[in-house]
Amino acid sequence: xxxxxxxxxxxxxxxxxxxxxxxxxxxxxxxxxxxxxxxxxxxxxxxxxxxxxxxxxxxxxxxxxxxxxxxxxxxxxxxxxxxxxxxxxxxxxxxxxxxxxxxxxxxxxxxxxxxxxxxxxxxxxxxxxxxxxxxxxxxxxxxxxxxxxxxxxxxxxxxxxxxxxxxxxxxxxxxxxxxxxxxxxxxxxxxxxxxxxxxxxxxxxxxxxxxxxxxxxxx
Amino acid sequence: xxxxxxxxxxxxxxxxxxxxxxxxxxxxxxxxxxxxxxxxxxxxxxxxxxxxxxxxxxxxxxxxxxxxxxxxxxxxxxxxxxxxxxxxxxxxxxxxxxxxxxxxxxxxxxxxxxxxxxxxxxxxxxxxxxxxxxxxxxxxxxxxxxxxxxxxxxxxxxxxxxxxxxxxxxxxxxxxxxxxxxxxxxxxxxxxxxxxxxxxxxxxxxxxxxxxxxxxxxx
Numbered sequence: 001x002x003x004x005x006x007x008x009x010x011x012x013x014x015x016x017x018x019x020x021x022x023x024x025x026x027x028x029x030x031x032x033x034x035x036x037x038x039x040x041x042x043x044x045x046x047x048x049x050x051x052x053x054x055x056x057x058x059x060x061x062x063x064x065x066x067x068x069x070x071x072x073x074x075x076x077x078x079x080x081x082x083x084x085x086x087x088x089x090x091x092x093x094x095x096x097x098x099x100x101x102x103x104x105x106x107x108x109x110x111x112x113x114x115x116x117x118x119x120x121x122x123x124x125x126x127x128x129x130x131x132x133x134x135x136x137x138x139x140x141x142x143x144x145x146x147x148x149x150x151x152x153x154x155x156x157x158x159x160x161x162x163x164x165x166x167x168x169x170x171x172x173x174x175x176x177x178x179x180x181x182x183x184x185x186x187x188x189x190x191x192x193x194x195x196x197x198x199x200x201x202x203x204x205x206x207x208x209x210x211x212x213x214x215x216x217x218x219x
Numbered sequence: 220x221x222x223x224x225x226x227x228x229x230x231x232x233x234x235x236x237x238x239x240x241x242x243x244x245x246x247x248x249x250x251x252x253x254x255x256x257x258x259x260x261x262x263x264x265x266x267x268x269x270x271x272x273x274x275x276x277x278x279x280x281x282x283x284x285x286x287x288x289x290x291x292x293x294x295x296x297x298x299x300x301x302x303x304x305x306x307x308x309x310x311x312x313x314x315x316x317x318x319x320x321x322x323x324x325x326x327x328x329x330x331x332x333x334x335x336x337x338x339x340x341x342x343x344x345x346x347x348x349x350x351x352x353x354x355x356x357x358x359x360x361x362x363x364x365x366x367x368x369x370x371x372x373x374x375x376x377x378x379x380x381x382x383x384x385x386x387x388x389x390x391x392x393x394x395x396x397x398x399x400x401x402x403x404x405x406x407x408x409x410x411x412x413x414x415x416x417x418x419x420x421x422x423x424x425x426x427x428x429x430x431x432x433x434x435x436x437x438x
Binding site: 001002003004006007008009010011012013014015016018031032034035037038039040041042043044046048050052053054055056057058059062099102103106107132133134135138139142143144146147148149150151152153154155158159160165167171172178187188189205206207208209210211212215216217218219 | 220221222223225226227228229230231232233234235237250251253254256257258259260261262263265267269271272273274275276277278281318321322325326351352353354357358361362363365366367368369370371372373374377378379384386390391397406407408424425426427428429430431434435436437438
């Protein structure tokens with residue numbers, strides 16, 4: 001099932017850029033935003049465990065408070081939408097059980113049919129040094145959030161929605177302002193989304209990328 | 220610039236799943252694969268530094284050797300394409316300079332006009348404890364590879380190409396077999412791509428995901 005041509009996809013990916021200045025007056029239509037929220041939930045993750053939460057900050061005062069801990073970058077307050085990608089502080093056996101129960105219910109099979117799969121997941125999370133290619137659970141859950149970031153940015157691009165991924169913020173302050181840690185989460189990465197301002201000076205700059213020959217290597 | 224409707228996007232994201240069994244006889248057409256390689260290079264990354272390399276393993280013997288260090292998972296040998304997402308072992312001041320030179324050349328501006336940007340990047344990479352939300356350079360470069368993974372999986376989905384992201388492999392063995400470390404890289408995550416086998420039992424299972432209400436929170 002193909003929904004775009006190769007040239008449409010590449011046109012969209014070339015069209016996207018990290019927006020520096022959003023048009024604060026332009027809002028993403030509700031149905032488009034709803035699709036992007038759904039796209040977030042459809043992101044793949046290790047074992048399908050989805051060790052994340054996506055916090056959408058609508059409150060202007062909260063946005064202003066976060067901007068103060070984001071190098072004062074204007075996108076935080078001016079973008080139509082602000083998504084804080086949060087990872088779970090820990091994936092627990094209870095999370096695994098809840099996920100197994102969800103699979104069993106969704107697919108109408110007994111949970112016991114999933115014992116092997118459950119054992120694999122429990123084996124991983126109770127030996128966290130095996131996760132994240134040996135870098136541990138926290139690195140692993142963070143990586144999963146970045147898959148969702150890639151899905152979100154690509155989905156936005158093909159829908160014609162501008163975005164900007166942002167790492168320049170203070171996660172500890174975000175955690176504090178959004179009350180994340182007490183809920184078991186921590187801020188990992190941010191994406192803003194909306195529409196580029198007509199006077200964003202970066203909008204028309206040529207994209208700078210290594211060529212395919214430089215970074216794609218066949219062996 | 221919109222290239223898909225919201226329903227086309229969501230249909231594609233629902234259509235995709237982590238393929239367990241590829242049809243080993245079906246190859247991705249050359250022009251489609253070329254677009255996916257290009258999509259990889261267009262992935263966003265922190266500062267635009269692209270601290271990665273994408274190794275495409277074509278050689279069947281190498282594929283077989285890697286499979287032995289990937290829990291013997293069949294996708295490694297049966298998929299039309301195998302991509303090893305590699306991160307740089309370290310982003311150096313020389314990398315920053317090369318990137319600055321690339322920007323200056325691409326955009327036809329003097330490198331000196333980018334001194335502020337260069338200073339920011341050098342400030343970051345020479346204080347690696349500031350990177351990756353405080354988790355360090357290695358975590359940071361790994362996260363960038365996962366953005367590219369998300370871009371790749373979403374791009375494949377909208378092009379109607381099946382894929383499977385894979386973390387179940389031994390990075391140290393991959394590094395050894397592919398000779399990555401001596402070139403300054405290390406294996407981070409894998410994606411296989413091709414076409415699902417008609418008898419892949421997982422193809423028709425209902426997707427299991429948290430609902431939007433469960434993991435998207437508005438504040």
